[in-house]
Amino acid sequence: MATLAPPVTRGTTPRVTGASGGHLMRKKRLFWPFVLPALALYVIFLVLPTVATVVLSFTKWAGAGDTPAFNGFTQYSQMWASDNFQSAFQNTLLLLFVGGIGTFLLAFLFTMVLRDMRGGRLVRAILFFPNIVAPVAIGMFFGLMFMPDKRGLANFVLDKFGVEAVPFLAQGSIVWVVMGAIMWASAGFYITILMAAVDRIPPYLYEDSDMAGASPWQKFWNVTLPMTWDVVGIAGVLWTINAIKIFELVFVLAGSGGYAPPPFSWTLGIYVFDRSVGANGTPNFGAACACAVMMILLVSVLVVLLRRLMRRDAIQF
Structure with a gap:
């Protein structure tokens, strides 16, 4: 006697069971522990310095001992006017x-x-x-x-x-x-x-x-x-x-x-x-x-x- 497979409802993802399902779950658990260290280094040493560079470009700052003073696009206008x-x-x-x-x-x-x-x-x-x-x-x-x-x-x-x-x-x-x-x-x-x-x-x-x-x-x-x-x-x-x-x-x-x-x-x-x-x-x-x-x-x-x-x-x- 033939058996009919249960109908598959559209929009649903078939559940993965057995050894393959366990392997997939282990891969998902390992994803963030491996990605987070690299992502943290990327943010700390690239993203944050880039954002800080953009912010400081709108200031006048002589470095350590001086307080950055916001001056808008003055640095850009002076830069483009500079012969150097x-x-x-x-x-x-x-x-x-x-x-x-x-x-x-x-x-x-x-x-x-x-x-x-x-x-x-x-x-x-x-x-x-x-x-x-x-x-x-x-x-x-x-x-x-x-x-x-x-x-x-x-x-x-x-x-x-x-x-x-x-x-x-x-x-x-x-x-x-x-x-x-x-x-x-x-x-x-x-x-x-x-x-x-x-x-x-x-x-x-x-x-x-x-x-x-x-x-x-x-x-x-x-x-x-x-x-x-x-x-x-x-x-x-x-x-x-x-x-x-x-x-x-x-x-x-x-x-x-x-x-x-x-x-x-x-x-x-x-x-x-x-x-x-x-x-x-x-x-x-x-x-x-x-x-x-x-x-x-x-x-x-x-x-x-x-x-x-x-x-x-x-x-x-």
Whole structure:
């Protein structure tokens, strides 16, 4: 005799019983004990300092021993009217966009070369090496290399060929020297990321391209780039965040042994530092916080725009 299963009422969730139900309940009990410590650290060291930074950006505060005084948007208006801030803002955007284009062009070029190159993994490791070195050390290395006269290695070599010394660290060229140093130090990181994505591409796609007589550029444009598009988007986000907050390399390379680099070479990170420690007088933490808020907004807007521009349907392979 057949038995009829009890009807299932819509909107109700079937009760899970047995071993699977017990396992699910244990997972639910362990959820908060594991999540709460990480959530508490996130709130204490990220959320609360961010909120405090936003609040202090509307005040005038000289630090310990002084009481923050609310002054509305005064810090923001004074910041935008400052020549030092405008220079730092322009330099940051220049490093972000021009340096980003150069870095990713290098990364794509090496990706095309290293895919079929013998010993490509060794070359990839060598290119990644600058990312292991501290940015301060890289800044010192390039600072010594581009010192004026024949004291720097670059001008010493130029002198051997009868070329006059080039003022690499002068006002008109320091930003480009910094940009070249950043591209040299950063390219290996993005080459490694892109090559990890290229390694996931099925080899038969390249074999079919070879049989069709595709050039290296055609294989890159029609196979490599579409298959790694999501990774390129993530790499773009990482570059945006790192470029906007860059500090150590510029501070050491453009500083030339002084306390701080000249204002024409500043980035937003150095502007925040200068207003925080009071290099030009009494510290102004309100102005430093206002610039930090601008950096947060700039990162947020650019990352959202980049993710929207890079959005596309995932390719299954």
